[in-house]
Structure formats: structure tokens, C-alpha cells
Amino acid sequence: MSTKPSASILIVDDNPENLNVLKRMLSAEDYEVRPLPSGELALRAVQAEAPDLILLDIMMPGLDGYEVCARLQADPRTRDVPVIFISALRDPEDKVRAFAAGGVDYISKPFQVDEVLARVATHLRLNALQQALRAQNARLQEAAALFEVSGEGIILTDAQGVIRRVNPAFTRITGYTPEEAIGQTPRLLKSGHHPPEFYSHFWYTLQNLGYWEGEVWNRYKDGSIHPQWDMITAIRNDQGEVTGYVAQFSNVARRHLTEREIRQRGNYDALTGLVNRSLLLERLDLAFKGHRHQKRQLSLLCIGLDRFKQVNETLGYNTGDLLLQQIAARLTSEIRDVDTAARIGGDEFVIVLVDQVEATATERLAWRLLERLTQPFELPAGNLDIGVSLGLAVFPDDGDEVEVVLRNANIAMSRAKEQGGRQICFFTDAMGRELIERHRLERDLKLALARCELSLHYQPIVNLKSGQPLGFECLLRWQPAEQGFISPATFIPIAESSGLIRSLGAWVIEMACRQLAHWQKRGWSLYASVNVSTRQIPDGVAPDWLLQVTQNLGLAPECLVLEVTESVFATDLESVSNWLREVRALGFRVYLDDFGTGYSSLSYLKNFPLDAVKVDQVFVRDMVEQERDLALIRAILALCQELDLQVVAEGIETEVQRQRLSNLGCTYGQGYLFSRPLPVSAFEDFLQRYAP
Known part of the structure; x- marks a missing residue:
């Protein structure tokens, strides 16, 4: 059974013999090796797929090794790839120049096999360690940033519950500054609203499970008492010992309001009032289950505007928004209450037609929508005539899963656009095969x-x-x-x-x-x-x-x-x-x-x-x-x-x-x-x- 190569190495040398020798040597060690004869090709190759290490010759026609290394260092995407120069130049000044360009090592030609393998392995290990350290630092920076910008109050304490740090949201919510809170315990916020058994249960749960969540009434600096939703977690070291606690809290009244807003904003498009993509997928999932059980058909129409970008560019975004609102109104006026109209993108809409017994009924509606949407729209800038393209897919004929049918309707809509717009296109299996083949070719062409x-x-x-x-x-x-x-x-x-x-x-x-x-x-x-x-x-x-x-x-x-x-x-x-x-x-x-x-x-x-x-x-x-x-x-x-x-x-x-x-x-x-x-x-x- 083959194993995945331990690392990828790019070799850049204009001498074919050197390329062949190095490739054979490194491939025998289970490295994935890409040999290239010029610096120009190397710079393009690393954009497609960055290697783990580069062996780089210096004296090459076109771009020499110094310039290639300098460009790699200047690009954030490749600056961390270690470059080992391997050259026949032996002058100390050449080596100094190589390191100044960003090289991590220098091997002189003619090279020894054991030396090359040892240095390659060493720098791959060093680079892996550096990447791990960078990832750890990034996580620490992200945690610090979240602590500072979080909208919830955060308290960090030691194992005895003494406050060591609070974030800006804590001060904004409670009124206590860091200087007033640090060194105190969370009893600073105690309201007297809860009986002793509340705190007994709280500490029992926290010490045994390492986590507690619930509603707490706390007193703020101005004396007012507010309900909060607290989440407290124990922090443990590698030996499992508790070294501190982190508490997060938010105002309960504000939280309940936010939940209502989220339900509205999370399910409906703010501009048109239509169902958004999230709720559309939820409704489709439910509809597919019911239709699958009862062996009924469901039709899905994907609708795209043909020249919406030009509307925004020439008439302005306000006019574009008004146009989208009028389109939404025309769509909802043409469908039944049991059907769904959704906006899933800037100028893309979806109609879900449930319980479709006759395919001809769906086709008649599609042509009616096309005619209705191609009639002029009355806008402040004057009447506007804009074309639309419709793609139609049917469950279960064109797919048995939500994302598949939605994708196929979109493919049909794209084909309608390609054919000039202002028309309806029904999905066919051939369209799906063409799209898959196109994506495969695009992927292979990149490499x-x-x-x-x-x-x-x-x-x-x-x-x-x-x-x-x-x-x-x-x-x-x-x-x-x-x-x-x-x-x-x-x-x-x-x-x-x-x-x-x-x-x-x-x-x-x-x-x-x-x-x-x-x-x-x-x-x-x-x-x-x-x-x-x-x-x-x-x-x-x-x-x-x-x-x-x-x-x-x-x-x-x-x-x-x-x-x-x-x-x-x-x-x-x-x-x-x-x-x-x-x-x-x-x-x-x-x-x-x-x-x-x-x-x-x-x-x-x-x-x-x-x-x-x-x-x-x-x-x-x-x-x-x-x-x-x-x-x-x-x-x-x-x-x-x-x-x-x-x-x-x-x-x-x-x-x-x-x-x-x-x-x-x-x-x-x-x-x-x-x-x-x-x-x-x-x-x-x-x-x-x-x-x-």
C-alpha cells in the first residue's frame, strides 16, 4: 500500500543532469519532487502549489537564484518556504549574498548525497516546528482578540476565584473598571437575590463537572440589579489540576431581544422580505421528506436577472434595490400560498412549487413568470426593461437531495443565460455532466x-x-x-x-x-x-x-x-x-x-x-x-x-x-x-x- 509523501520539494536548476540526480535521490526517500529548469517557471509553480522546501541553483539564464529567492521572500504566500541554495559558487561573498536573499542553507557543488539528505531533513523538521509555533501564536492572538472585542462580559480568575483580568465588555455592562475588579472575587456582583442553596448547587456542579451555565441576578456598580446568563468553565493544566476559571455573561433581556431579531434576520431577506437561503433549505428539506414519502413531485425554478450589474453601475444601487423589491412583489403575486419565493443572492431568486401533479402546470407558470418579469418596471429613473433567465429542475427526476436539485436548477438557469437570456431552460443530465467535466478541467488546468x-x-x-x-x-x-x-x-x-x-x-x-x-x-x-x-x-x-x-x-x-x-x-x-x-x-x-x-x-x-x-x-x-x-x-x-x-x-x-x-x-x-x-x-x- 502506498503512503503519502513526507514532504514536497521543488528543485530549480538549469542543468538537466543535476535535476535528474537530485530527483532520484530525494524520491528514494519518499519525498514528492518537482524538478524545474528555470527561475521563472519556479515562481509560477509555487503560486499553483507551494512546496515544503526548495533546492535552488544560483547561476541560471533569465532570473538567477538570488532574484528568485528574493521574490519568494517578498510574497507572503511563499516567504515561509525554506530555500537551500545548491551551487558551484564557492566564494564566501556568494554565500553571504545567498543568505542575505533569504536562504536558510548553502550546499556546494559537487554535492554529497548524505549531506544533501541530512540538510533537507533538518530544515524540513525545523520548518515543521516553526509552522507549529506560528499556529500556536496565531491561536493565542485570536483568543486575545476575541477577549477584547467580545460583546459578552468575560472574567478570568485564579483557582481561588480571585479576579485576574476582565475585558472591556465587563466594564461596559457592570460599570466596574479593571482596577476596581482585579483582586476582588465575583462576589463583587452579588445581589442577594439568590438563596444559599443556589450557590451550593452552583459550586457542586462547577467542581464536579468543570462547567456551569444558568441565569444569575447580579448587582452593577450603580446599584441596579439585572438578570444575566452566565457560562463558567474550569481551566485545567496538563495534570488535570484546576488553575483558574473563565466566566462569560450577557444581559438576559438583551439576549432575548437579540434572539427574536436573529430569527427574523436569519430567515428572511431584509430588502425584499422573501425567504432567504437558510429558510429555503429548511423548507425544501421538509418538503422533500413529505414528497418522497407520498411519491409526489416538486418543481424548483431558479431565476436570474440578465443585466442587473449594469443597472447598479448606470442607475445606482438605490435603483437596483427598488428593482429587486418590485421583482419580489411580482413573484409573490404569481404563486400560491403553499409555494415559496426566496431570494438567495444579489439578483437570484428561487420559486418552490409543491404538489405538482402535472408538468405542464409548472411549465405554464414558468412562462407566465417570464412574461411578467420582462414587462417594464416603473422606477424613479424611468421605465426599465430587464431580461430574466429561468432554470427549472424537478424532484425526484433531477435529483433526490435538496442541494442537488437546487444546483441543477441553477445550472439550467446559467444555460439559459449563455443562450442569450429571456428564456426558460429545463435541466438535463447532459448539463450536469458538462459542468462536472468543466470543473475537472479547470482543476487540472490549474496544475x-x-x-x-x-x-x-x-x-x-x-x-x-x-x-x-x-x-x-x-x-x-x-x-x-x-x-x-x-x-x-x-x-x-x-x-x-x-x-x-x-x-x-x-x-x-x-x-x-x-x-x-x-x-x-x-x-x-x-x-x-x-x-x-x-x-x-x-x-x-x-x-x-x-x-x-x-x-x-x-x-x-x-x-x-x-x-x-x-x-x-x-x-x-x-x-x-x-x-x-x-x-x-x-x-x-x-x-x-x-x-x-x-x-x-x-x-x-x-x-x-x-x-x-x-x-x-x-x-x-x-x-x-x-x-x-x-x-x-x-x-x-x-x-x-x-x-x-x-x-x-x-x-x-x-x-x-x-x-x-x-x-x-x-x-x-x-x-x-x-x-x-x-x-x-x-x-x-x-x-x-x-x-x-
Whole structure:
């Protein structure tokens, strides 16, 4: 039976032989080992999953070990991971610099196996001890904070019942200051309201059970007497001996009022008055039990507004609140008293329809709700028309548990939104399978970088007359270890919706530039073209960061082309425009990809700084047979010539297409006629055919 690795270790070294030796050595000791060849990849890997220890080389291309360690120390998420430098540098100044960067130890190459294992084990033990101490300190700090901010009065006494400490709430409730209470006993608060046997029973219970709870009448400093609810607990040492007591108390009248408020606030939405999620789940649980016993159906509708965020942003939150209140009123007017209307999120509502004998009755109500909610709302800012999306799931057909049916109704509602909104979507098993698969892919994609499952393929961009490669487009590929190739059309949308596209996109740029620098050193004069997602602009591909990446590798900025699609202009136009101007001012080139397939293309060419457009393959594919496509390409070429923009034609697959484009004045192109996207070695073979 396999056992869980005792610790995870990240090895960072640009020498493959060192990586292999260290990995074999440490894996034999049951450590989980991740070898990486560069500092840049190491910094990204620790963000996905922080190791327990890092073995770090110093002399590496790009970021050296000193800089990697300094960045790890600067990040709160990784500053506590111990770093052992392992380097061939033997100068005392190098070692001092390593410790100054944050290293905990230094091993000289060539290293001894026993020495490495001993130091690794030592620092793992030290780090585990430090983590335990930090956790203990955190618990102590939390306890101290709770003592100070608690709304209940707290008294700490010694074993004889002498008060040693009180919190601010004690003074606020009783009127006694710490100076007046410390050194006294809780008899300071004795009211004379209780008979002697009350205290006898109290002490008997506390001494035998170590705990007492009940109502006590106490006298405050101003002489007034109040009921309190006391909870007293004995504090014991490791030998079980009582070392003191802690007492907590609150005003009973205030407590009863708070309980009533909690029942109201805990069960109903304060804004709309509808049932909230907590009470909804409680009612659903009861309804499911009754319907399961009587073998009846229950329908659950999940309702979401299609553009509620824009309402808040353009008309203000007060208008948004009024809109939600009117929606709640329309929902309650359409359902029976036995049914439930609930608000479970900012703009999400749920309707529970009990005792549904006919599915058609539920469907009729759903369409009636859709019609009712899409009628204009009268608001102070004027009439507002807002779309809604409805998802419907049925118990027990779509699930036998509350959370399952609620989740499935929400999945159906999300599908209605994806399909354009203002419609009803019924849950199907296929939707559930798609969601599970999407979540699995998102989880695996987060670890793909650290697992070295991602790679780049390269498709040449050529001169159409000579076929000479001038550059290449970098295309991301994902090959998980436990399954086959996953199409970019599948995982790129997941990366964009989850936010992973920023880290993946940065990795693509770094790897593309590193490969380009390598090929330029071998004598191939090329440029690299990378796709930039809307979600990356502007912070994910900051101009200063792009300049730093290229400068570190000795690349001229004009060797890097950034491809954007027209969708980028559908976001924050001002920030996109500023980003475009900044990257081009630094010397980088920007191409507009998939030109002609979006909206307002001509205005983009007029108003935004670009270097070239890429004619989408949908026009190239049929240009020989379809005169309209040929006319469109001719118009695009003429327009770009007037605007001094280069043109790259995509998707060229036949010699006739190449010749026709070349005759029209299109200089550059890419497509299967020249080459499919290729891995590194195959692309180098392709380049060899055009070696000078």
C-alpha cells in the first residue's frame, strides 16, 4: 500500500543532469519532487502549489537564484518556504549574498548525497516546528482578540476565584473598571437575590463537572440589579489540576431581544422580505421528506436577472434595490400560498412549487413568470426593461437531495443565460455532466504548468511569393499525463472564465520569447506572434513587464507581435487604447486577429494604433469559389494599403489560394499549405529547409 509523501520539494536548476540526480535521490526517500529548469517557471509553480522546501541553483539564464529567492521572500504566500541554495559558487561573498536573499542553507557543488539528505531533513523538521509555533501564536492572538472585542462580559480568575483580568465588555455592562475588579472575587456582583442553596448547587456542579451555565441576578456598580446568563468553565493544566476559571455573561433581556431579531434576520431577506437561503433549505428539506414519502413531485425554478450589474453601475444601487423589491412583489403575486419565493443572492431568486401533479402546470407558470418579469418596471429613473433567465429542475427526476436539485436548477438557469437570456431552460443530465467535466478541467488546468503538461507549437508566417518563413505564431497545447490531447477550443474558454488565462498567457509569452532568442542565436531571423486575451489587458501583459522579458533575453521589442481580436474593444476602451499606445511606443507590434468577423472593424482601424490585420480564414477558404469572399479580401487589402497596414492571410491550404492572394498584393500568410503548427523539433526541421 502506498503512503503519502513526507514532504514536497521543488528543485530549480538549469542543468538537466543535476535535476535528474537530485530527483532520484530525494524520491528514494519518499519525498514528492518537482524538478524545474528555470527561475521563472519556479515562481509560477509555487503560486499553483507551494512546496515544503526548495533546492535552488544560483547561476541560471533569465532570473538567477538570488532574484528568485528574493521574490519568494517578498510574497507572503511563499516567504515561509525554506530555500537551500545548491551551487558551484564557492566564494564566501556568494554565500553571504545567498543568505542575505533569504536562504536558510548553502550546499556546494559537487554535492554529497548524505549531506544533501541530512540538510533537507533538518530544515524540513525545523520548518515543521516553526509552522507549529506560528499556529500556536496565531491561536493565542485570536483568543486575545476575541477577549477584547467580545460583546459578552468575560472574567478570568485564579483557582481561588480571585479576579485576574476582565475585558472591556465587563466594564461596559457592570460599570466596574479593571482596577476596581482585579483582586476582588465575583462576589463583587452579588445581589442577594439568590438563596444559599443556589450557590451550593452552583459550586457542586462547577467542581464536579468543570462547567456551569444558568441565569444569575447580579448587582452593577450603580446599584441596579439585572438578570444575566452566565457560562463558567474550569481551566485545567496538563495534570488535570484546576488553575483558574473563565466566566462569560450577557444581559438576559438583551439576549432575548437579540434572539427574536436573529430569527427574523436569519430567515428572511431584509430588502425584499422573501425567504432567504437558510429558510429555503429548511423548507425544501421538509418538503422533500413529505414528497418522497407520498411519491409526489416538486418543481424548483431558479431565476436570474440578465443585466442587473449594469443597472447598479448606470442607475445606482438605490435603483437596483427598488428593482429587486418590485421583482419580489411580482413573484409573490404569481404563486400560491403553499409555494415559496426566496431570494438567495444579489439578483437570484428561487420559486418552490409543491404538489405538482402535472408538468405542464409548472411549465405554464414558468412562462407566465417570464412574461411578467420582462414587462417594464416603473422606477424613479424611468421605465426599465430587464431580461430574466429561468432554470427549472424537478424532484425526484433531477435529483433526490435538496442541494442537488437546487444546483441543477441553477445550472439550467446559467444555460439559459449563455443562450442569450429571456428564456426558460429545463435541466438535463447532459448539463450536469458538462459542468462536472468543466470543473475537472479547470482543476487540472490549474496544475498543468507545475506538472509540465503545457507546451507550445509553432506555425510559420511566410512570404507568399518565396515561401520564406519570417515569423511564427505560438499556439498553446495541453497534453495531460492521464488522458489524451485537449483542444484549445475546450480549455482556453475555461482559462478565460476562471482567470487562469493571465498566468497561462504570461507563461506563453515567456516561453515564446525564450525560444525565439534561442533560434535567433542559431541564425534564424524571425519574430514571434502570441495571442493576447481580453482578460489579460492591461495588467496581465503590462508594457513594462513585456519590455523586461525581452530585454532579459536580448530581444528587440519589434520581434514580439501581440495578436488581439476585436472583442478586446468591447471592454474598457480607454484602458485598451492606452495599453495599445504604450506597447507600440516601446517598439512592440500589435496585429488585429480574425479581422472582419466581429463588429465595427473599420472604426477600430481608424481609432486604434495597429501594425497589421490578419484576414480570417473564413474568407480565404471560399475565395476561389465565392466571388463575394474574393471581393471582400480585395477590399480589405485596398483599405489596409491606404492605412499603411500590413496584411497576413490565415488558413491558406491550396496553391491556388496562395497564388490568388499574392496576385492581389497580399504579402504574408500562414496555413496548412506551408505547415501545420509544429512542436519545437519539427519546426526546426522546417526551418532547416530555408537555412541560408
